[in-house]
Amino acid sequence: MTQPGAESWVDVPTGGTVVNPGSTERNLTGSWRTKRPVIDFDACSHCMICWVMCPDSCFATAKGTLVSVDLDHCKGCGICASECPRKCIEMVAEGRD
Ligand code: SF4
Ligand code: SF4
Incomplete structure (x- = not known):
């Protein structure tokens, strides 16, 4: 999962202090997750409600359509699944297909 130059969540400074603005993208916080969307x-x-509601900006779009979820940063909060009007996002326990 770790990408070159990326930081794990365990590298986050004590207290969550932001010492390098813009560093959120480099901290791969997805390993906190117990469930994935x-x-x-x-x-x-493609209403984009999940894109709006995700607190971690995990949803990618292209040409007005939803195309993917960034699991390197998704923490599995489930907000997207709760807010999806079509109920087409299922939170699945990690370790299952
Ligand atoms: S997954 Fe749900 S909330 Fe997200 S764009 Fe599709 S229908 Fe909308
Ligand atoms: S589970 Fe939470 S963090 Fe992950 S994509 Fe959905 S809203 Fe974003």
Whole structure:
């Protein structure tokens, strides 16, 4: 999961102090997650509510459509699944397909 130049969440300074502005992207906080969002793209209406609601800006879009979730940074909070009007995001326990 670790990318060259990336930092693990364990490298975050004590107290969560932000000592390097813009460093959030380099801290791969996805390893906190116990559940991950799995999207049924066939049911997705591309309304982008999940994109708006995700506190970690994990959803990627292209040409007005939802295309992927950034699991390097998704913490598995489940907000996207709760807010999706189509209920096409399922939170699946890590370690399962
Ligand atoms: S909230 Fe649901 S329907 Fe809307 S873009 Fe996200 S996954 Fe698709
Ligand atoms: S589970 Fe939480 S952090 Fe992960 S994509 Fe959904 S809203 Fe974002």
